[in-house]
Amino acid sequence: MLEQYFPNEYLRAFVVLALSLIILRVALTIGYVVLKFLTRKTKTDADDLLIEKSRNPLTLWFLLISIRLGVEELTLSESVTRVVETSITTLIVISLAYVVYLILDIIIFRAIKKLAKRTKTDIDDGIFTIVQNALRVAFFVLAFIYVLDLWGIQIGPFLAGLGIAGLAVALALQPTLSNIFSGVALILDKTVRVGDLVYLDAETKGTIEKIGFRSTKIKTADNELIIIPNSKLSDSKIQNIALPEPKSRVVIPFSVGYGSNIEKVKKIVLKEISSIKKACKNPKHSVQFVNMNTSSLDFKAYFFVDHYDDRSDAIDEANTKIYNALNKAKIEIPFPQLDVRLKKK
Numbered sequence: 498m499l500e501q502y503f504p505n506e507y508l509r510a511f512v513v514l515a516l517s518l519i520i521l522r523v524a525l526t527i528g529y530v531v532l533k534f535l536t537r538k539t540k541t542d543a544d545d546l547l548i549e550k551s552r553n554p555l556t557l558w559f560l561l562i563s564i565r566l567g568v569e570e571l572t573l574s575e576s577v578t579r580v581v582e583t584s585i586t587t588l589i590v591i592s593l594a595y596v597v598y599l600i601l602d603i604i605i606f607r608a609i610k611k612l613a614k615r616t617k618t619d620i621d622d623g624i625f626t627i628v629q630n631a632l633r634v635a636f637f638v639l640a641f642i643y644v645l646d647l648w649g650i651q652i653g654p655f656l657a658g659l660g661i662a663g664l665a666v667a668l669a670l671q672p673t674l675s676n677i678f679s680g681v682a683l684i685l686d687k688t689v690r691v692g693d694l695v696y697l698d699a700e701t702k703g704t705i706e707k708i709g710f711r712s713t714k715i716k717t718a719d720n721e722l723i724i725i726p727n728s729k730l731s732d733s734k735i736q737n738i739a740l741p742e743p744k745s746r747v748v749i750p751f752s753v754g755y756g757s758n759i760e761k762v763k764k765i766v767l768k769e770i771s772s773i774k775k776a777c778k779n780p781k782h783s784v785q786f787v788n789m790n791t792s793s794l795d796f797k798a799y800f801f802v803d804h805y806d807d808r809s810d811a812i813d814e815a816n817t818k819i820y821n822a823l824n825k826a827k828i829e830i831p832f833p834q835l836d837v838r839l840k841k842k
Contacts, residue, residue: 506571514567521559525552547603554592561585587644594640598633679727683708689730693739694805697725738805744777745805749815752793754829759786762796765826769818770800775811777801793831 529552536545568581689695689705695715696702703717713730715723725733738745749770753762763784770782780801788795798819802811823830 510567510570513570514563517566518560518563521563522556525555525559547599550599550603551596554596557592558589561588583647586647590643590647591640594636598636601632679731683713683727683731689713689735689737690739693737695738696736697730697733701725743804743806744801745808746799746801747776747808747811747815749798749812749819750795751798751816751819751823752790752795752831753823754831755792755794757794757828759794761826762794762823762828765822765828766796766798766819769822770798770815772818773800773811773814775802775807775814777803792833 693705703715706714706716712724766784782800784798
């Protein structure tokens with residue numbers, strides 16, 4: 498029918514392409530408005546986000562369909578027609594894989610994240626990122642293999658070569674992969690969490706700032722950042738002050754001179770640590786006589802604070818109160834000294 502009005506096949510192909518594109522574009526716009534109206538009544542924003550994200554792939558599909566209809570009006574060789582059709586199919590497959598990934602990402606992963614927030618889990622967002630990236634790569638690989646099959650490329654030898662190349666890459670990236678899996682294990686095992694105070698050794702201690710794919714960042718009390726590979730961290734002996742609970746014990750060592758009344762010292766110090774602002778009432782405070790040193794009687798005062806972050810202030814307050822109380826009671830606080838005796842000839 499169009500041949501009567503447009504005898505030139507190129508002009509006819511252009512008209513078919515333009516008309517079909519306009520019709521499909523109008524249909525897409527109407528459908529978009531209707532769907533937006535319907536999704537306003539839903540409580541979730543996942544459907545709105547899905548419609549917004551899928552608009553560009555749908556536009557691409559309609560353009561490809563319009564091109565396909567326009568090409569049918571042209572007299573082309575079989576090989577050219579096959580190349581055009583395969584190219585259009587390739588673009589549709591890639592965009593379709595993208596849309597399927599969007600559906601899974603928006604609906605499933607958003608639901609998992611919301612569920613994790615409701616249950617107050619401590620699973621790091623890195624776990625979701627790993628799964629999302631793995632899913633994205635899987636869809637890309639499947640789409641790529643299907644495209645190769647469309648173009649008549651034998652995928653058997655390709656997959657065999659891909660397996661050998663993957664093995665070589667895996668061996669080369671073994672340290673990096675070890676750090677990644679160690680990081681995932683740390684997160685799932687909940688051995689350490691972001692915000693926990695950890696001691697690795699006498700020199701390495703601080704608060705966990707971030708558990709990444711390759712390394713864990715620890716911030717020290719001096720505001721310095723220590724970066725430790727996850728594989729080394731998972732193999733290390735970790736003292737987590739935040740586990741099993743943030744309540745922490747404070748130990749205050751002090752000494753008095755020989756001849757002091759032991760019970761009086763205990764009574765004075767116990768009264769002082771009981772008045773510390775951030776000290777817990779349970780477990781009970783205690784003062785113990787631990788050692789008879791060469792020039793002093795050594796004691797230790799024990800009490801708990803609700804959170805390990807309060808330890809520094811509690812130690813300062815306890816030392817101040819104990820010193821002032823012993824000094825007021827005129828109890829000798831010994832200090833290192835050297836006696837020199839001169840012998841007369």
